[in-house]
Amino acid sequence: MHRSNIFQLGIKELRGLLRDPMLLALIVYAFTISIYTASRAMPETLNQAPIAIVDEDRSPVSTRIVSAFYPPYFLAPALISQHEMDVRMDSGVDTFALDIPPNFQRDLLAGRSPTIQLNIDATRMTQAFSGGGYVQSIVSSEVSEFLSRHRTNTVLPVELTLRSRFNQEMNKGWFGSVTNVIMAITMLSIVLTGAALIREREHGTIEHLLVMPVTPTEIMISKIWSMGIVVLLASAFSLFVIVEGLLSVPVEGSIALFLVGAALHLFATTSMGIFLATVAGTMPQFGLLLMLVLLPLQLLSGGVTPRESMPEIIQFIMLAAPNTHFVILAQTILFRGAGLDVVWPQFVALLTIGSILFAFSLRRFRKFLR
Structure with missing residues (x-):
């Protein structure tokens, strides 16, 4: 191989990328706007949920219940009639609709067990699951305090001291922004290298390369280093400017060590x-092929949900995927501040998987050029 050939072919790939506005827009979006929105709009968090209340009792206890719902978890409750409840739920105006029946306070004081109806728009799945528990807890607390005639603090026999490590503010936005940087690295590395090869095939320039004194290995390595360096620089920019700068997310570990691991990961994913x-x-x-491959890689790698919650067979199969080890490596470094002495197994795994994928892809690439 000639290093000058690899360098010049890589420069050619970068020039081709600069002439593709759609791919450039995708890179900018994936490492800026997508990271910001992932931090500011975590869907599993109950935040500003719209709730409506039908107060048919209009008693002191029902008033306590109505006043107990307030931001940031819920919007100020809308007091509506029973007829409006179904209309508003059908049109998607309210996520929760609470119906307090007539004589609710009288039945409470008489020792009966009155029923309150809670309607939930389950199409908003994440808010529906967490919000139902919030509503039940709020109603139970207000009713208990009303019956006891005063507010009391429950004294537990054991005091639990909570120590939150790595995310002291319990801010889910911190996790969302860094996770999306990790996912964007995997997605863009596969998209850019694949698009670069198909672009040459559609434009007919692949035939020009075949008559030049270059080898398939040189062509493939040039595509890997050129597209890999673009993704690596974009991810570094995103971590420094968007994550740490704009979002003020503290990164515990060494970004330089993370970028070294990202380079090994890019070696595998670009192949x-x-x-x-x-x-x-x-x-x-x-x-279409990318959708079939990328979605399982992203969803089953442990970046979205913990690997421990998946079936054991899935955990075992996904050990062959490079982004499984990259997610472990990235979270350990960026969230927990670990060093090379902790993440070296993931470095070895990425190097091994990358070498296998490179050899397999090079064999396929040579057949592709014939």
Whole structure:
């Protein structure tokens, strides 16, 4: 191999990327706007949920219940009639609708067990699951305090001292922003290398390369380093400017060590992108194939949900995926501040998987050029 050939071919790939406004827009969006919105709009958090209350009792206890719902978990309750409740739920105005029946306070004081109806718009799944528990807890607390005639603090026999490590503010936005940087690295590395190869095939420039004194290995390495360096620089920019600067998310560990791990991960995923491009004939086919491959990789790698909650067979299979080890590596470094003495197994795993994927993709790439 000639290093000058690899360098010049890589420069050619970068020039081709600069002439593709759609890919440039995707890179900018994935490492800026997407990171910011992921931090500011975590869907599993109950925040400003719209709730309506039908107060058919209009008693002191029902008034206590109405006044107990307030921001940031809920919007100020809308007092509506029973007829409006179904209409508002059907139109998606309210996520929760609470119906307090007539004579609710009288039945409480008489020792009966009155029933309150709670309607939940389950199409808003994440808020519905967590919000139902919030509503039940609030109603039970207000009713108990009303019956006891005063507010009391429950004295527990054991005092639990909570120590939150790595995210002292319990801010889910911190987790969302860093996780989306990790996911964007995987997605863009596969997309850019695959698109670069298909773009040459569609433009007919691949035939020009075949008559030049360059080898398939040089062509493949040039695509890997050029697209990999773009993703690596974009991820570094996102961590320094968007995550630490704009969002003020504290990064515990060494970003330099994380970028070294990201480079190993890019070695594997860019090779995977070239392999997918040799299987797909056109860009639409590559997009469909990408959906079949990228979604399982992202969802089952442990970045979205913990790997421990998945079936054991899935955990075992996903050990062959590079982004599983990259997610472990990235979270351990960026969230917990670990060093190389902790994450070296993931470095070795990424190097091994990357070498296997590179050899497999190079074999397929040589057949593709024939």
